[in-house]
Amino acid sequence: MTMHTSRRGFLKGAAATAATAATVFTIGVNPQGALAAAADGGNFTPFVKIAPDGQVIAILKHFEMGEGTTTGLTTLIAEELGINLDDVDIEFAPSDNTRYKNLAFGMQGTGGSTAIFNSFQQYRQAGAAAREMLIGAAAAAWNVKASDLTLDNGLITGAGNSAPLGEFAAAAAKRPVPENLRLKDPSEFKLIGNPDTSRRDNVPKTTGTAQFAMDVHLDGQIVAVIKRSPRFGGTVKSVDAGAASKIAGFVNAVAMPTKTGVLVYAKNTWAAFQAREAIKVEWDFSKAENRSSEEIKATLLAAVDTDPEYNAKEGADLAATRTALDGAAKVIEQEFYLPYLAHAPMEPLTCTIEPTADGVVLHDGCQFPAGAHPALAAVLKLPPEKIRINTLYAGGSFGRRATMTADYHVEAAIAFAMSGGKRPVKLVWSREDDLSGGYYRPAYAHKVRVGLDARGRIVAWDHRIAGQSIFTGTAFAAAVVKNGIDRTSIEGVYDSLYDIPGQFVGLTNLQTPITPNWWRSVGHSQTAFVMESMMDMVAEAAGRDPLAYRLEYLNHGGKDQQRLAGVLKLAAEKAGWGTPPAKGRSRGIAVHKSFRSYVAQVVEISRNADGAVKIENVVCAVDCGIAVNPDIVKAQMEGGIGYGIGHAMRDEITFENGEVVQQNFPDYEPLRIGDIAAIETHIVPSAEAPTGVGEPGLPPSAPALANAIAVGGPRVTMLPMNKHGIAFA
Amino acid sequence: MATNLKVNGKALNVEAAPGTPLLWVIRDELQLTGTKFGCGVAACGACTVHVNGEPTRSCQTFIEDVDGASVTTIEGLESKVAKAVQTAWVEKNVVQCGYCQSGQIMSAVGLLTENAKPSVEQIDEYMAGNVCRCATYQRIRAAVQRASEILEA
Numbered sequence: 001m002t003m004h005t006s007r008r009g010f011l012k013g014a015a016a017t018a019a020t021a022a023t024v025f026t027i028g029v030n031p032q033g034a035l036a037a038a039a040d041g042g043n044f045t046p047f048v049k050i051a052p053d054g055q056v057i058a059i060l061k062h063f064e065m066g067e068g069t070t071t072g073l074t075t076l077i078a079e080e081l082g083i084n085l086d087d088v089d090i091e092f093a094p095s096d097n098t099r100y101k102n103l104a105f106g107m108q109g110t111g112g113s114t115a116i117f118n119s120f121q122q123y124r125q126a127g128a129a130a131r132e133m134l135i136g137a138a139a140a141a142w143n144v145k146a147s148d149l150t151l152d153n154g155l156i157t158g159a160g161n162s163a164p165l166g167e168f169a170a171a172a173a174k175r176p177v178p179e180n181l182r183l184k185d186p187s188e189f190k191l192i193g194n195p196d197t198s199r200r201d202n203v204p205k206t207t208g209t210a211q212f213a214m215d216v217h218l219d220g221q222i223v224a225v226i227k228r229s230p231r232f233g234g235t236v237k238s239v240d241a242g243a244a245s246k247i248a249g250f251v252n253a254v255a256m257p258t259k260t261g262v263l264v265y266a267k268n269t270w271a272a273f274q275a276r277e278a279i280k281v282e283w284d285f286s287k288a289e290n291r292s293s294e295e296i297k298a299t300l301l302a303a304v305d306t307d308p309e310y311n312a313k314e315g316a317d318l319a320a321t322r323t324a325l326d327g328a329a330k331v332i333e334q335e336f337y338l339p340y341l342a343h344a345p346m347e348p349l350t351c352t353i354e355p356t357a358d359g360v361v362l363h364d365g366c367q368f369p370a371g372a373h374p375a376l377a378a379v380l381k382l383p384p385e386k387i388r389i390n391t392l393y394a395g396g397s398f399g400r401r402a403t404m405t406a407d408y409h410v411e412a413a414i415a416f417a418m419s420g421g422k423r424p425v426k427l428v429w430s431r432e433d434d435l436s437g438g439y440y441r442p443a444y445a446h447k448v449r450v451g452l453d454a455r456g457r458i459v460a461w462d463h464r465i466a467g468q469s470i471f472t473g474t475a476f477a478a479a480v481v482k483n484g485i486d487r488t489s490i491e492g493v494y495d496s497l498y499d500i501p502g503q504f505v506g507l508t509n510l511q512t513p514i515t516p517n518w519w520r521s522v523g524h525s526q527t528a529f530v531m532e533s534m535m536d537m538v539a540e541a542a543g544r545d546p547l548a549y550r551l552e553y554l555n556h557g558g559k560d561q562q563r564l565a566g567v568l569k570l571a572a573e574k575a576g577w578g579t580p581p582a583k584g585r586s587r588g589i590a591v592h593k594s595f596r597s598y599v600a601q602v603v604e605i606s607r608n609a610d611g612a613v614k615i616e617n618v619v620c621a622v623d624c625g626i627a628v629n630p631d632i633v634k635a636q637m638e639g640g641i642g643y644g645i646g647h648a649m650r651d652e653i654t655f656e657n658g659e660v661v662q663q664n665f666p667d668y669e670p671l672r673i674g675d676i677a678a679i680e681t682h683i684v685p686s687a688e689a690p691t692g693v694g695e696p697g698l699p700p701s702a703p704a705l706a707n708a709i710a711v712g713g714p715r716v717t718m719l720p721m722n723k724h725g726i727a728f729a
Numbered sequence: 730m731a732t733n734l735k736v737n738g739k740a741l742n743v744e745a746a747p748g749t750p751l752l753w754v755i756r757d758e759l760q761l762t763g764t765k766f767g768c769g770v771a772a773c774g775a776c777t778v779h780v781n782g783e784p785t786r787s788c789q790t791f792i793e794d795v796d797g798a799s800v801t802t803i804e805g806l807e808s809k810v811a812k813a814v815q816t817a818w819v820e821k822n823v824v825q826c827g828y829c830q831s832g833q834i835m836s837a838v839g840l841l842t843e844n845a846k847p848s849v850e851q852i853d854e855y856m857a858g859n860v861c862r863c864a865t866y867q868r869i870r871a872a873v874q875r876a877s878e879i880l881e882a
Contacts, residue, residue, distance in 0.1 A: 066825030066863045202819040205827030208763020208803030212828060215762035248746055269766070270753035346767055346775060346828040346862045395765070395828025396862050431768040631822050635865070639825060642864020665772035665860065673866040674853035 046099060047126035048077055049091070050173075054166015056083055056154075061093045061100035061108065062115040063367055065345075065394040065401070066639070067694045068632035069115045070200040073123050075628055076116075079191040080127030080184060082151035083165070090200055092391035095369035107370035111402055111518070113595035113692020116628055120690050121183075128181040130172070137171035138163065186626065186687060195630045201393070210393045214428070216352040216363045221424035222251055223272040224415035225433075227281055228261040231288035231658035232438060233513035235259035236281055243278035250275040256414055263415050269428055285658065289513040293443070293654040297337060300445035300510060303466035304335065308506025312465070312485045313494040321504040324460035328451025332541050334534065336448070337718045338526040339652035341441040342434065342668060343519055347395020349408045349429040353416040359386025360416070362409065365394025367401035375406035379413035380421075398520040398643065403439050404474035407515070435668055436660035440653055441519030442468035444489075444526045448534050451502075456542025458553070460502035463493055467526070469509045470516040484509065488518070492527030492699065497564050497593055498535070498553040514655075520643055521695040524594040528699030529648070529706070532590035533717060536707045546589055546707065547572050563623045564593055566684055567600040570621035574682050575602035585616065588707025590700035595692035598623040598684075601641065603704040612729035613709060615645065620681040620697065625688035633693050634681040640697025641679055646671025648702035650722040675728070732796045736761070737805025745792045752776045752787040755802060763803035763831045767860065774859030777832035778802050784839035786858075803831040810880060811838045817876035825863035833859045837873050846877050 049057040058077045062069040070090050078085045093100040097108045103118040105111075131151050138156045139146035149158035154165050191197065204210035229235065239262050241253040249271030253264045262281055266272035311318060325331055351364035359382055366372055369389050377384045394401055412427035419425050429437065444467035451460035469486035471477050480487050485507055494505045519525055539549035547568065554565040568591045572578070581587050584606050591600035604617040620637045627633045650669050654661045662668040706716050709726060718724045732743045736759060745754055750769075755761050755778065764787060767775030771786035778787045779801040806815070814837045824830050833856070840847055840855040847855065852873050861869070 064826075066827065068825070198819060199822050199824060201827060202822065202824060205824040205830050206815045206818045206834060208761075208831045210827050211762075212765075214766060214828075215756075217757070217760050217762070268753065268757040270749055270757065273769075344862060346765075346773070346826060346860070348766070393827060396826040398862070431770075431773075635822065635825060635868070638867060639864045642866065643862070646864065664770050665768045666770065670773070670860045670862060671864055671866070672860065673856045673869060676864075676866070679867055 047123060048081065048130040050130075050166060050169035052166070052169065054164050054169065055089055056081065056087060056165070057089045057091050059091050059093050061102070062110040062119070063092060063365060063391050063394055064201060065110070065365065065367065065397040067115065067636060068199065068629060069110070071197060071632060072116050072628050073119055074200055075191045075197065076119065076123035077127035077130075079189060080124045081131045083154040085191055085197060085200070087154055095366070095373045095387070095389035097370050097373070101370070109368035109370050109402060111367065111399065113597070113694040113696060115694075116690045117596065117692055120628070124183050125181055128183055129177055132178045132181060133172040133175045134165045134168050136175050137168035141168065141171065192626065192628050193630065197629050197631060199632070212347050212393050212395050213350045213352065213363060213365045214347050214395065216392070216426060218352065218354055218424040221352065221426050222265050222267060222419065223269050224412070224419070224425050224427050225264050225272040225276050225430070226256070226261040226411060226415075226427075227264060227276050227279055228433065228437060229283055229288065230436070230660070231283070231285050231290060232515065233288035234283045234285045235287070236262055237284045238282045240280040243280070244275035247271055247275045247278060253279050254418055256418075258414070263418060265415075265419060272428065273430060287513075288658055289655070290658040292656050292658075293340065296443060296510075296512070296655070297445070300443060300466045301335060301337065303508040303510065304445045304447035304464040308464055309508040310483070310485050310506065311504070312490045312507040313503060313505035316504045318462075318504050318506070321460045321462050321502045324502045325449055325451040325462060328459050329454040330452045330541055331449055332452070332534070332537050333449045334447070334537060334717055336446040336530045336533070338444045338529060339654070339719055340443045340514070341519055341647055341651060342653050342662070343398040343400035343439075343517075344434055344668060344670065345394075345396030345398055345400055348431055348434045349400070350427060351408060351412050352424055352426040353412050354424040355421055356388075359388070361388045361390055362412075363390045363392060364409070365401060366391045367394065367397055368406070371402065371404070371406045372409040375409050376413050379410055380417055399518040399522070400439060403517050404471075404476055407439065431665065432663045435653070435662050435664065438515035439517035440514065441525055442470065442514070442516040446530045448530065450534060450538050452538065452542055456544060458500055458538065461500045462504045464506040464508070465490055465493065466508040466510055468511055468514070468516045470518055470522075472509060472511060488523040490527070491523040492592065492594065493531060496531060497561050498550070499556055500553065520640070521594055521698040524592060524695070524699040525644070528590070528592040528594070529703045529719070532592065532700060532703030533706050533715070536588070536703075536710065537715065547577055550591065560593070563598045563684075564591055567591060567598045567621040567623050570682055570684060571600035571602050571619050574621065574680070575604065575617075575619035577602060586708050586711035586713075588704045588709070588711065590704035590707060592696070592699040594696045594699050595694075597691045597693060597696040599637070599696045599700055601700045601704045603701070603708045605705070605708045607713070608729050610727065612727040614729040615676045615705065616678070618676060618679045618701070618704070620679065621684065622681060622693065622696065623684035623686060624693050624696070625686050625690040627683050628690055630683055633683055636693040637681040637697035638679045640695065641701040642671050642676060644698035644701035645676060645705055648705060648719055648721055649675070649728055650720045652720050652723070730793065732792050734795050734797065735799040737801055743792060747791065747793045749792045750788050751778070751790040751792055751795055751800070754792055755787060755800075761802050761804050765828055765831055767829065767832070772860070773829070773832075774836060775829045775832040777835040777859065779835060779839065782842070784836050803835060806834070806838065808838070808842070810841045810876070813876040813879040814838050814841065814872070817872040817879060820875060821868045821872040823865050823868040823872050825865055829859060829861045833861065833869055837869070837876065840873065841876055841880065845880055847873065
């Protein structure tokens with residue numbers, strides 16, 4: 001489905017799309033329709049289509065969960081093609097791991113803040129290839145030299161001729177894909193870096209017409225919901241669906257072959273929810289996680305207080321670190337605890353499987369086609385080519401829509417297969433399913449001992465981490481887990497850009513049946529809080545300003561450190577660091593590199609008469625290389641800050657006897673509009689290739705808040721803050 | 730049970746059991762999917778519609794309670810206030826994932842219909858029931874202020 005996102009295109013409507021779909025010309029594909037020679041190199045792949053009416057359509061290999069790829073990728077094509085951004089329609093790519101793979105992963109999927117990072121050259125080249133082919137076709141038709149023609153604002157002009165590019169779409173599609181493309185010099189950019197770009201998804205998302213997976217409604221479809229084991233690892237013993245039979249629209253209920261839950265089918269969503277309530281299931285918890293989160297917390301805190309399972313920093317010498325600590329003039333020692341967290345995207349998980357003549361279509365806001373596609377093939381015993389994925393807008397993800405088990409796709413496939421496979425089956429999760437259904441950011445404990453010499457200089461840093469590895473035992477373990485050490489458990493600590501002498505990093509894994517997952521900014525979501533809280537505590541112990549102290553550890557002159565110091569100084573300057581805040585206010589600072597980008601933040605708070613904290617302002621500085629869409633970079637910083645601060649303020653997933661306590665938003669209270677009074681973001685001008693922005697805004701936000709609170713208030717090291725002595729106004 | 734109501738100006742006779750949330754009638758029966766399901770317990774505002782002009786959480790509004798009522802969903806927005814809000818939302822690039830934005834807009838239209846020039850505090854108070862997990866809040870605040878300006882012009 002092509003989405004007409006411009007107002008003009010939107011009015012043209014779906015009828016036009018249907019009429020032209022069959023005769024669309026794909027630029028970047030040779031006349032036989034096969035991929036051009038360099039398919040594996042990723043340079044010339046079919047990312048641009050032109051309809052006979054001249055409508056240019058960008059084919060997007062990354063889905064849109066709000067991060068702005070529909071605008072970003074389209075900007076890259078439009079820039080090089082020579083067309084106004086508003087004149088390009090968009091279409092999500094089909095599932096095709098060869099043509100549409102993420103060049104950062106080698107497989108099709110979105111995540112790790114890589115969409116623009118991995119597409120920057122590829123999508124520009126696709127636009128440039130289309131431009132060259134269109135100009136070549138026009139030159140041939142007009143019998144002039146291609147070098148005399150230009151393509152700008154969608155018009156091919158030169159040698160006394162001018163015509164819209166669409167006139168040459170058919171001829172251009174037959175031309176060979178050029179090999180040596182000239183990409184624009186950044187000085188020629190009109191769209192890349194333009195601060196006034198309007199998001200391509202603005203209109204559908206402000207008129208209610210954007211299609212999300214939850215909005216799929218196919219003829220004859222039934223809705224499936226799952227009554228899952230209330231404890232991780234529990235299995236179905238018996239099912240009594242008697243009471244559900246009275247509910248109008250209830251179809252049937254059946255235990256899943258995995259025994260992890262009971263599938264409940266109904267004719268509509270409400271009937272399915274009601275029937276699920278009515279069904280009684282007896283569970284076997286003998287192999288389940290039956291502990292409470294307090295027990296897990298105690299276990300993790302005990303683990304960081306003893307010898308670690310792994311020495312997680314290559315070359316680190318625990319004995320030397322211990323000796324240095326013993327000889328230190330002062331030792332700062334602190335425990336930290338970061339709880340389990342749910343992603344809770346606004347759109348609860350859902351997808352629909354539709355039968356076709358010889359296969360199926362998955363309708364989904366599909367984050368990782370490379371995972372969902374083979375998962376469906378395996379469950380449904382279908383050859384992969386019989387499966388299509390129709391990617392729709394996704395109502396947020398924060399990591400949840402991509403799991404290493406393709407969990408909800410597998411559930412949907414089982415639901416489809418067990419219904420007989422004759423009619424579309426829509427799997428729907430409720431908010432209760434979402435919060436209690438697992439795939440959490442796992443809890444982590446840290447214990448850090450930092451030794452200072454008499455001048456307040458760091459001489460040793462003994463850092464112990466304990467928590468559940470998210471990659472161990474998964475299909476991706478080989479790439480991320482080395483000798484038992486999951487890099488994402490320790491990232492942001494072992495590779496800190498600070499020049500920390502005598503750093504030891506110890507890791508203890510605590511694997512449980514509770515399903516873990518990456519959560520916006522992955523390991524950095526926990527490690528930055530600890531590192532940046534500690535840096536403040538150490539600076540305080542040394543009697544130094546937290547900004548100046550950090551900068552002293554970022555001064556060996558390497559580019560990485562310079563960029564990190566650059567954002568730190570910029571955020572500090574814009575926040576007025578060095579001039580005292582207004583009476584009753586205090587500021588905290590933090591900085592962190594993640595996903596190749598550098599972000600610093602200054603949080604300013606006030607306290608009311610009762611001491612309750614109000615977040616007055618967050619000043620953010622980001623260095624993400626070239627900002628393709630500066631306003632979207634800012635929006636992602638705002639989002640990352642809100643997500644980071646909101647959870648740190650008051651969210652946690654806890655367990656009582658293995659059962660999740662938080663069932664819906666009132667128990668997992670999201671950030672609300674009044675929680676942060678203002679956020680301002682400053683982007684460091686850069687000529688470096690673009691890097692990620694979806695996640696890097698998050699890591700510094702919570703420690704910057706904690707550091708602000710610690711000025712004249714308590715030092716919070718256990719999250720969430722509101723459960724550990726901090727009241728918010 | 731049959732319920733008579735108007736949805737986006739159209740008179741309808743809906744057959745649904747008492748206790749059925751208006752949300753599911755709108756989404757599953759009428760297939761007006763701009764109104765979203767977010768929590769089902771009136772804690773997020775994604776399902777906000779107007780019932781007789783008042784922003785209302787449709788997930789906790791039962792079908793029997795809207796007999797004779799006039800319901801407006803995001804698809805039926807036509808007022809001058811609504812157009813100003815939608816224009817301002819585009820100008821400020823408010824949306825990210827977009828899933829909550831129908832509800833945000835329905836609430837914002839309610840606010841500006843009641844109070845054409847709300848203060849920041851009034852905006853924060855009125856919009857507090859609408860969750861955005863992407864945290865587009867400061868743009869929502871700016872867009873409400875911008876819509877207010879558009880209406881004043």
